[in-house]
Amino acid sequence: MILPLIRKFESHIQLSDAEKKALLQADVAVNEVEARWDLIKEGQPIDGACLVLEGFACRYKRMQDGRRQILSYILPGEMNDPRVFLLDKVDHSIGTLARTTVAMWPRKTLFNLTSAFPRIARAFWLCTLVDEAIQRQWLVNVGQRTALERLSHLFCELYFRLGAIGRVDGNSFDLPITQAELGDTLGLTAVHVNRILQDMRRDRLIRWSGKRMTILNLPALSIIAMFDPAYLRLRSDKQDMPGRHQATPLRQP
Amino acid sequence: MILPLIRKFESHIQLSDAEKKALLQADVAVNEVEARWDLIKEGQPIDGACLVLEGFACRYKRMQDGRRQILSYILPGEMNDPRVFLLDKVDHSIGTLARTTVAMWPRKTLFNLTSAFPRIARAFWLCTLVDEAIQRQWLVNVGQRTALERLSHLFCELYFRLGAIGRVDGNSFDLPITQAELGDTLGLTAVHVNRILQDMRRDRLIRWSGKRMTILNLPALSIIAMFDPAYLRLRSDKQDMPGRHQATPLRQP
DNA sequence: CGACTATTTGATAGGACTCAACCTCCGTGG
DNA sequence: CCACGGAGGTTGAGTCCTATCAAATAGTCG
Numbered sequence: 001m002i003l004p005l006i007r008k009f010e011s012h013i014q015l016s017d018a019e020k021k022a023l024l025q026a027d028v029a030v031n032e033v034e035a036r037w038d039l040i041k042e043g044q045p046i047d048g049a050c051l052v053l054e055g056f057a058c059r060y061k062r063m064q065d066g067r068r069q070i071l072s073y074i075l076p077g078e079m080n081d082p083r084v085f086l087l088d089k090v091d092h093s094i095g096t097l098a099r100t101t102v103a104m105w106p107r108k109t110l111f112n113l114t115s116a117f118p119r120i121a122r123a124f125w126l127c128t129l130v131d132e133a134i135q136r137q138w139l140v141n142v143g144q145r146t147a148l149e150r151l152s153h154l155f156c157e158l159y160f161r162l163g164a165i166g167r168v169d170g171n172s173f174d175l176p177i178t179q180a181e182l183g184d185t186l187g188l189t190a191v192h193v194n195r196i197l198q199d200m201r202r203d204r205l206i207r208w209s210g211k212r213m214t215i216l217n218l219p220a221l222s223i224i225a226m227f228d229p230a231y232l233r234l235r236s237d238k239q240d241m242p243g244r245h246q247a248t249p250l251r252q253p
Numbered sequence: 254m255i256l257p258l259i260r261k262f263e264s265h266i267q268l269s270d271a272e273k274k275a276l277l278q279a280d281v282a283v284n285e286v287e288a289r290w291d292l293i294k295e296g297q298p299i300d301g302a303c304l305v306l307e308g309f310a311c312r313y314k315r316m317q318d319g320r321r322q323i324l325s326y327i328l329p330g331e332m333n334d335p336r337v338f339l340l341d342k343v344d345h346s347i348g349t350l351a352r353t354t355v356a357m358w359p360r361k362t363l364f365n366l367t368s369a370f371p372r373i374a375r376a377f378w379l380c381t382l383v384d385e386a387i388q389r390q391w392l393v394n395v396g397q398r399t400a401l402e403r404l405s406h407l408f409c410e411l412y413f414r415l416g417a418i419g420r421v422d423g424n425s426f427d428l429p430i431t432q433a434e435l436g437d438t439l440g441l442t443a444v445h446v447n448r449i450l451q452d453m454r455r456d457r458l459i460r461w462s463g464k465r466m467t468i469l470n471l472p473a474l475s476i477i478a479m480f481d482p483a484y485l486r487l488r489s490d491k492q493d494m495p496g497r498h499q500a501t502p503l504r505q506p
Numbered sequence: 507c508g509a510c511t512a513t514t515t516g517a518t519a520g521g522a523c524t525c526a527a528c529c530t531c532c533g534t535g536g
Numbered sequence: 537c538c539a540c541g542g543a544g545g546t547t548g549a550g551t552c553c554t555a556t557c558a559a560a561t562a563g564t565c566g
Contacts, residue, residue: 063479083382087486091389129336135392136345142392143322143439144316180544188523189522191522191524191525191547192522226318400553432513442555442556443513447512447514508566510565517557519555523553527547528548531542534540536539
């Protein structure tokens with residue numbers, strides 16, 4: 001049921017069978033949520049943590065006048081920061097961007113798991129640290145980079161993050177969001193996102209039809225974005241890392 | 254020696270005398286550092302946490318081509334996130350913006366303190382959560398706001414953060430940084446920061462001569478920035494909160 | 507005073523936004 | 537089966553905000 005989480009953890013550290021079993025047996029409530037629903041609304045009290053199993057969610061903040069900034073994407077295997085339990089209410093909303101299945105954790109379940117299995121606690125820990133590293137990158141992104149650089153950097157990031165959880169097939173992955181949402185992510189308008197995307201398609205950097213994104217030229221994209229995946233702290237010996245796909249088959253004519 | 258930290262903690266929770274005493278007796282190494290020195294360099298292994306006692310430090314990331322994004326300010330009483338001890342190296346640098354006195358904590362000291370005094374651990378905890386809330390606000394700032402709004406929001410934030418640690422005198426406080434550094438903070442060029450500052454001075458919003466910033470019209474500034482100090486989670490019953498200065502004396506004619 | 511850094515000013519260019527219209531796709535329902 | 541509506545994508549023209557480049561001015565410190 002919560003396989004994606006295990007997968008995610010294992011992209012950071014190796015889990016024992018006992019740890020995996022404990023996670024699999026954890027008491028969670030699974031829900032299906034339509035696109036564009038709020039899982040948690042800004043200002044609400046918090047009852048539990050939510051883990052995305054499938055789909056695409058995000059954290060965002062909305063200003064009084066309607067402007068919105070998306071703060072982070074929550075991909076399968078990821079969850080909102082469980083530490084906010086300490087607070088009475090959250091200062092941002094969590095919503096779905098596509099149809100999403102989420103598992104809600106009672107805080108007690110989380111507490112039991114992390115106290116019984118220190119390595120699981122450590123895995124949670126590492127995940128929040130990576131989240132923060134991503135947060136810092138996003139600030140650099142909107143603060144310093146041009147529109148083309150921002151889009152390129154985000155696509156590189158998604159390619160690696162999704163690759164680490166086995167959601168990249170060849171060079172393509174599902175990206176079920178709209179151009180307007182991309183704009184809210186990168187501090188750009190939908191119109192401008194659209195124009196830069198056209199440039200990127202023209203230059204054979206990407207293809208993005210329907211909900212499917214294909215990275216046509218990762219090296220070029222990485223250079224444009226000055227992208228270095230180190231901040232994602234992925235174990236590079238994982239066999240499904242996107243980078244491995246470049247290996248040349250040995251059987252040559 | 255580490256009074257600023259106690260002050261900061263007490264803007265979140267009340268400490269007992271025993272807790273204060275433990276903090277005061279903690280084993281730390283205090284250093285004076287000139288402006289524009291790095292306390293921690295990106296990629297370095299981490300030996301200890303650093304607490305700013307006096308002055309002005311920041312976290313920042315530099316890109317290959319020289320562009321820099323300042324990620325957060327570290328004010329007196331604040332420290333870099335001690336949780337990064339878990340990692341082998343940091344993904345960003347920490348440097349001083351002005352002459353700063355810092356206390357370096359051996360990780361053992363930190364460990365002893367937090368395990369002996371759960372409320373101290375909780376205070377650290379709350380501080381990192383507030384840091385992250387600020388981080389989110391900054392992303393909204395550079396992602397969604399205009400130059401005027403960004404500057405206004407930052408000045409409001411500093412007014413409240415410095416007020417909470419008793420560094421606001423009337424409506425003015427020390428802001429010993431350059432316009433170029435403001436630019437690196439807000440994703441703007443120094444030239445443009447300069448021009449917007451002139452507008453703000455003309456409109457009697459602020460005065461900023463030398464290193465001293467004076468907020469001339471906080472209500473107007475708050476409206477421009479759509480500023481709401483709630484995210485800073487300051488205890489509103491603290492007697493030195495800036496907000497209290499608005500109270501009307503009871504003795505009216 | 508002199509060297510340096512920071513601030514200010516001017517002219518110009520360009521990236522991104524605005525507003526509006528139009529197109530395309532797709533699910534719905536008559 | 538096709539008309540309809542809505543959401544998302546695309547296009548165009550015009551504007552504004554912000555960056556760039558260069559130079560002058562003001563401050564600071566030894």
